[in-house]
Amino acid sequence: MTARSRGQLIDGSSRFCINERNCFSGRRSAERDRRRLAGDGMPAGSGEDGRLAAVLELTNISKHFGAIQAVNDVSFSLEAGQVVGLMGDNGAGKSTLVKMIAGNFRPSEGTMRLEGKEIVMHRPVEARQHGIEIVHQDLALCNNLTAAANVFLGRELRRGIGPLKVLDYKTMYRRAGEIFKELKSETRPRDLVKQMSGGQRQAVAIGRTMLSEAKIVLMDEPTAAISVRQVAEVLNLIRELRDRGIAVVLISHRMPDVFTVADRVIVMRRGRKVADKSIAASSPEEVTGLITGAIEQV
Amino acid sequence: MTARSRGQLIDGSSRFCINERNCFSGRRSAERDRRRLAGDGMPAGSGEDGRLAAVLELTNISKHFGAIQAVNDVSFSLEAGQVVGLMGDNGAGKSTLVKMIAGNFRPSEGTMRLEGKEIVMHRPVEARQHGIEIVHQDLALCNNLTAAANVFLGRELRRGIGPLKVLDYKTMYRRAGEIFKELKSETRPRDLVKQMSGGQRQAVAIGRTMLSEAKIVLMDEPTAAISVRQVAEVLNLIRELRDRGIAVVLISHRMPDVFTVADRVIVMRRGRKVADKSIAASSPEEVTGLITGAIEQV
Amino acid sequence: MAITLDQTIEQRQRNWLSEVISGQTFWVLIAVVLACIFLSFATDSFATAKNLYNITRNVTFVAIIALGMTLVIITGGIDLSVGSVLCLCSMVLAITMNAGYSIEIGIAAAVGTALLVGAFNGVLIAYLDFPPFVVTLGMLSIARSLAMVASNNTVVFQFGPDHDKLLALGGGAWFFGIANPVLYMVVLALLTGFVLRWTRFGRYVFAIGGNEHAATLTGVPVRRIKVAVYMVSALSAGIAGIVQTGWLGAVTTNIGAGMELQVIAAAVIGGANLAGGVGTAFGALVGAALIEVIRNSLGLLGINAFWQGTFIGGAIVLAVLFDRIRNLRQSE
Amino acid sequence: MAITLDQTIEQRQRNWLSEVISGQTFWVLIAVVLACIFLSFATDSFATAKNLYNITRNVTFVAIIALGMTLVIITGGIDLSVGSVLCLCSMVLAITMNAGYSIEIGIAAAVGTALLVGAFNGVLIAYLDFPPFVVTLGMLSIARSLAMVASNNTVVFQFGPDHDKLLALGGGAWFFGIANPVLYMVVLALLTGFVLRWTRFGRYVFAIGGNEHAATLTGVPVRRIKVAVYMVSALSAGIAGIVQTGWLGAVTTNIGAGMELQVIAAAVIGGANLAGGVGTAFGALVGAALIEVIRNSLGLLGINAFWQGTFIGGAIVLAVLFDRIRNLRQSE
Amino acid sequence: AKKQLVIVVKGLDNPFFEAINQGCQKWNKENASAEYECFYTGPASTSDEAGEAQIVQDMLGKADTAAIAISPSNAKLIAQTLKTAKPSVPVMTLDADLAADDAALRKTYLGTDNYLMGARIGEYIKKAKPKGGTICTIEGNPGADNILRRAQGMRDTLSGKKGLAALKGEGGWTEVAGCPVFTNDDGAKGVQAMTDILAANPKLDAFGIMGGWPLFGAPQPYRDLFKPMADKIGKNEFVVGAADTIGDEVAIAKEGLVTALVGQRPFEMGYKAPSVMMDLIAGKPVEDPVFTGLDECTKDTVDTCIQK
Numbered sequence A, B: 001m002t003a004r005s006r007g008q009l010i011d012g013s014s015r016f017c018i019n020e021r022n023c024f025s026g027r028r029s030a031e032r033d034r035r036r037l038a039g040d041g042m043p044a045g046s047g048e049d050g051r052l053a054a055v056l057e058l059t060n061i062s063k064h065f066g067a068i069q070a071v072n073d074v075s076f077s078l079e080a081g082q083v084v085g086l087m088g089d090n091g092a093g094k095s096t097l098v099k100m101i102a103g104n105f106r107p108s109e110g111t112m113r114l115e116g117k118e119i120v121m122h123r124p125v126e127a128r129q130h131g132i133e134i135v136h137q138d139l140a141l142c143n144n145l146t147a148a149a150n151v152f153l154g155r156e157l158r159r160g161i162g163p164l165k166v167l168d169y170k171t172m173y174r175r176a177g178e179i180f181k182e183l184k185s186e187t188r189p190r191d192l193v194k195q196m197s198g199g200q201r202q203a204v205a206i207g208r209t210m211l212s213e214a215k216i217v218l219m220d221e222p223t224a225a226i227s228v229r230q231v232a233e234v235l236n237l238i239r240e241l242r243d244r245g246i247a248v249v250l251i252s253h254r255m256p257d258v259f260t261v262a263d264r265v266i267v268m269r270r271g272r273k274v275a276d277k278s279i280a281a282s283s284p285e286e287v288t289g290l291i292t293g294a295i296e297q298v
Numbered sequence C, D: 001m002a003i004t005l006d007q008t009i010e011q012r013q014r015n016w017l018s019e020v021i022s023g024q025t026f027w028v029l030i031a032v033v034l035a036c037i038f039l040s041f042a043t044d045s046f047a048t049a050k051n052l053y054n055i056t057r058n059v060t061f062v063a064i065i066a067l068g069m070t071l072v073i074i075t076g077g078i079d080l081s082v083g084s085v086l087c088l089c090s091m092v093l094a095i096t097m098n099a100g101y102s103i104e105i106g107i108a109a110a111v112g113t114a115l116l117v118g119a120f121n122g123v124l125i126a127y128l129d130f131p132p133f134v135v136t137l138g139m140l141s142i143a144r145s146l147a148m149v150a151s152n153n154t155v156v157f158q159f160g161p162d163h164d165k166l167l168a169l170g171g172g173a174w175f176f177g178i179a180n181p182v183l184y185m186v187v188l189a190l191l192t193g194f195v196l197r198w199t200r201f202g203r204y205v206f207a208i209g210g211n212e213h214a215a216t217l218t219g220v221p222v223r224r225i226k227v228a229v230y231m232v233s234a235l236s237a238g239i240a241g242i243v244q245t246g247w248l249g250a251v252t253t254n255i256g257a258g259m260e261l262q263v264i265a266a267a268v269i270g271g272a273n274l275a276g277g278v279g280t281a282f283g284a285l286v287g288a289a290l291i292e293v294i295r296n297s298l299g300l301l302g303i304n305a306f307w308q309g310t311f312i313g314g315a316i317v318l319a320v321l322f323d324r325i326r327n328l329r330q331s332e
Numbered sequence E: 001a002k003k004q005l006v007i008v009v010k011g012l013d014n015p016f017f018e019a020i021n022q023g024c025q026k027w028n029k030e031n032a033s034a035e036y037e038c039f040y041t042g043p044a045s046t047s048d049e050a051g052e053a054q055i056v057q058d059m060l061g062k063a064d065t066a067a068i069a070i071s072p073s074n075a076k077l078i079a080q081t082l083k084t085a086k087p088s089v090p091v092m093t094l095d096a097d098l099a100a101d102d103a104a105l106r107k108t109y110l111g112t113d114n115y116l117m118g119a120r121i122g123e124y125i126k127k128a129k130p131k132g133g134t135i136c137t138i139e140g141n142p143g144a145d146n147i148l149r150r151a152q153g154m155r156d157t158l159s160g161k162k163g164l165a166a167l168k169g170e171g172g173w174t175e176v177a178g179c180p181v182f183t184n185d186d187g188a189k190g191v192q193a194m195t196d197i198l199a200a201n202p203k204l205d206a207f208g209i210m211g212g213w214p215l216f217g218a219p220q221p222y223r224d225l226f227k228p229m230a231d232k233i234g235k236n237e238f239v240v241g242a243a244d245t246i247g248d249e250v251a252i253a254k255e256g257l258v259t260a261l262v263g264q265r266p267f268e269m270g271y272k273a274p275s276v277m278m279d280l281i282a283g284k285p286v287e288d289p290v291f292t293g294l295d296e297c298t299k300d301t302v303d304t305c306i307q308k
């Protein structure tokens, strides 16, 4: 199955709305997920053939907030099955850039193309419908809900027949537990997120991306607060995503992480892209120089 | 000047309240800070002579939240001029432990001794009055205030004579700017914290500890979201604190940071202390083993 | 190792009982029960079938609206217009029936009015990002004014051909001698409780109150849910209006005046948090019950009219005190 | 490199002007000004000295209380008791002076009462962690009830030896023909604005509203500040009560009824955010002015009495619409 | 535009004032060609006393206003407003009057004699139970002067003494604990309170209802409450004397669920007021006060008691 057809699965799922009164946009993903749980999902690693197609192309993207130019004329493309490390100083505009890709902000200027077609997104949920998943730097958690509820937020599992569907607590708890186990994180699905430690919260946010088959996964400092052990798991997860033909953007301040897992590194400085090269052709020293400005541009 | 007499400066500053109607607790520190700004503060590096005194002693400290035993029978002591790395898996109880030292939670069991005297703290401000500073993992920022206002929160600088004192915006902006410059962080003192990037927020939180002369500085993952360049600055800052005779606790998931700057490492697992040894006698591999449980205890 | 990770993940922080005991609702319920026990001993007339019948019936109007209000409060909003909407819907029902239409048409008109008002509130709040306080305060004025216009500010007390049906609907007791309004209240409360706990809609309501931004980011249709919530709130006011009209047998343009504060108080006393994210259907009932028991006891105990306000206010504060003291103990 | 870091640090995101234009207060002010211009042309009687004198004077009572309320709202709280506190303080003043005491003693008694009530609210809210809505709703009942007890529910209209002094205080115009209450309002607004912007107290008020937990952690005396804020709120109600008594010349147990919603509306329309952390003294005045101009215009334009509520409600919503449309444009 | 004869009432939320408005509109219809028109206004809520004063000011400041009739909810406050405004147009009071020592501020009073109204209710109660008994007074808004006057009229009649604030056996009548009840003009609340009082005092002998809210605002619960007692009311073993003849009240009297109703004539007030104001403008002598009559209904007279 190519990235393309997977995309269609996501976009063209209106048939799931038949016989339903509330056909919320988030539902489709939930349906999809249920199917995956039920075992009839798409096989892993199916994306090999789409490996080199440009999934996303950004052209001359800029974003300013009042007088602040957060992102300035950035262009690059993402390819299926490739991990891109996005690095840069604090305030360089990394989060702003990925938030635009995730439909959170609209670019002040520039265009985005998803699989060749220009897209303009008005709401974050549209990005999700396009198959773009993001782990936000601020995690975007509802403190008053349980860990499991947060993982499944926007694509709850339900059971029941016809229009009367109720939340399937049991399966959600079980599935969330499995996800946390996969991440080797000691996070209790039934606990409120409010009382969780920093790393547990992060595990919940990462868990979300593991529910669906995305085309693009954006990870904004997913390893910031998590321990050595889970960092390895997250890096494994990223590799697995890549092997399934998904394009991954990893924002991180940790040089070793990026150099372990990324195929390519993009460096930003003060809103501009100052480097975009293959990991093999770069080195931590060079990247550090680019970040700090010791090296101007490559 | 020893750590002891510095403590007295903090505790015994009731004279600053004369001629003042509102003698808020936070004011004392502000006074102290003003004096420091004015150049008559205590000289840096004065703590050499206090280097080996146990500033803080924890005995059999436990904390549970309902059925969750977050910290379980932990004892250790902090010595002036020593950097202790505190490591452990997510949810191991690190934050809970330092929050107890910072007066944020009260221990369920156990005692704390500050310079030999048992202390029981009811509010965070008491810890500050005892000379304990903390950078919280969740940063504890007011989103609706500027960066400078957040740095000086609780110890605002004021000018004016007698009871009529107004906020000294200018000095606070200037001083906050200096602090950010010292941290090499591109953070604008006049901007609202709400709109700041993750690393900028962290810089603000760290900036707070640089205002006052503490006896103990607790840093809960201060480097989680900040870039390579600033990490070095924070580590430098920690070294500088140590050289001034201040005891520092550094919580971090970054092995290199801890091994660069700490003198001693304490490892926690599931609420218990499983190791407490000098850095020189340990190794990253051993610590990783302790964190994950591959090594049971040392 | 694997076993311990499994164990941790299966662990629950609090069991069912400690969950219940830690809630404000529980402690207010205790306060209500204690008050009832006290009144049963202190007066002869409290624990009589008739008085209990009256109390349970009186509680329903505030309670029904408090159910809708609870949803609004959980999303972090507020709806000040409920009292006026109750008045407007009652008036629409009364006028329609007075004009000779059947009770079905009258109820449909009233419900339609409620939904329209709720949709108006909701759209302004959700899509134009108005502060809920401002919009619903505006609607508080507007709805009552429209009720005056519609009725020419007269008392309507004749409801056309289905007059008796309407009175039976609100004033009867079809089931084991329980007043009809009480039945409606119980059914609506169960429905609300079910929706909050078991449906995706309910989950989204809590998510919006917990972190609206996060809800938007994760694809919750925040705006549609908010509109729905204000429509539910107005609908609950409309239903209360219909039932109350049947009970009272007359509609004036000042019914429901000042009710908004009572309703919000019921929800908040029952444990809903105006900051959003917290609240239960059961809590709304308990809060409303507390207010009614206090009111009832003033008459039974013969409290001096001037002092009555002090007792009501004091009791409201006292009811929450239970919960506060427990909290304070715990945090020590 | 060093220069650029310096530059960044010196940069300001928005200048003074864009700051002002981006605020709701500014747009509501525009709405008020437009309304005034329209009324000057549409009616003969709006732009007369007498009408303007009346309008400015009428606005003061709500505005003065809205100043105190703004502080409460900035901390993320709410004070529903202001109307009743106004009544209680007026009554205490009236009774004291009626009993033959001087105006100074009367005012001292009224102010003392206000501070006591505010401290009661504040202590429950800050130290026992009560929901502000519940406490102040309780006080709404209690304060009015105490006013009834104190006055035996009679009208007090004789203020003893200093009767004329009191009337001059509230009803006179000592300064360029501006009504005295307006002067008090301006002075109090300047004072509030100064406190919010330039004192540590003001800074703490904002900090508590922004993140109460963070404020506690950084050593802000959150509880004491909260108590102070509720005392200020009650005090502002007390001051308004004293001035209003001087203007009205009579006190009944009815005055100030329902005022709480008007006051909160004024603050919120003026840009205060009920979620906390945002609000200005000037905004409170602008909000109060808007409400008064609408009220005044209805009579002058001869709007049908039944429709007046619709106009008032509609205008409240419209006033905020300006700001919303700008916001919506911007976020596109 | 026509010159306006303004009527300012206590609040729009009361059907009683609406009857005044009807009278005012009828006058307008009948005098469509007159140089004046009747203009009716008031604050949204009866309890908004300061709001009424502000409206009075607005009206006095308006050029179109030729005369004004005010129904003051707070007499002293309106008196003070008039003192400071120094109106140039004639001012009269309607439905409720200013205090005696402020009488000079208005030209005349048109309306019910509220004291007399209460006294009439008292007489019906006294006639039904000459030996006295226990009674509970139901009042409206705690600050409403006209209601307080009615209550005074009733107490004075029952006790035979002047100015008692509460009856403690004078004339044989005792007010039970918890009374008077203030219902804030809320019908449902009124009936609920009456239910409670009756439950707490099963031996109660009489209710004196000073405003008709419980009857016309909540007729059905009122019926439910008193139907079981209809017999006793018929035999004068239990007495209910109530004010007003609005809405369903007369029907309730017909059913024998109230001993007597004493009603005002608000329509007549609204209809007469414009003429009186025109007389004042013209400088013609006008009586002070002009009382509108009372309609008194018992079970036997319901078909004829309302003045048409």
Ligand SMILES: Nc1ncnc2c1ncn2[C@@H]1O[C@H](COP(=O)(O)OP(=O)(O)OP(=O)(O)O)[C@@H](O)[C@H]1O
Pocket (backbone or CB within 6 Å): A065, A068, A069, A070, A088, A089, A090, A091, A092, A093, A094, A095, A096, A097, A137, B195, B196, B197, B198, B199, B200, B225, B226, B227
């Ligand atoms: N909503 C906003 N309004 C105004 N300015 C903003 C907003 N969001 C971000 N900025 C500013 O834009 C710049 C880029 O921020 P961004 O969050 O993209 O940085 P970043 O590269 O993610 O940094 P970090 O590594 O610290 O997370 C910063 O100067 C920040 O202050």
Ligand SMILES: Nc1ncnc2c1ncn2[C@@H]1O[C@H](COP(=O)(O)OP(=O)(O)OP(=O)(O)O)[C@@H](O)[C@H]1O
Pocket (backbone or CB within 6 Å): A195, A196, A197, A198, A199, A200, A225, A226, A227, B065, B068, B069, B070, B088, B089, B090, B091, B092, B093, B094, B095, B096, B097, B137
């Ligand atoms: N207020 C609280 N109520 C209930 N449980 C809590 C509370 N705070 C922390 N916990 C629980 O206590 C345990 C320890 O949490 P703590 O925050 O101390 O972990 P940590 O070592 O700091 O982890 P991290 O590295 O992820 O920050 C966790 O299981 C957490 O869920």
Ligand SMILES: [Mg+2]
Pocket (backbone or CB within 6 Å): A094, A095, A096, A137, A220, B197, B198, B199
């Ligand atoms: Mg970022």
Ligand SMILES: [Mg+2]
Pocket (backbone or CB within 6 Å): A197, A198, A199, B094, B095, B096, B137, B220
């Ligand atoms: Mg932690």
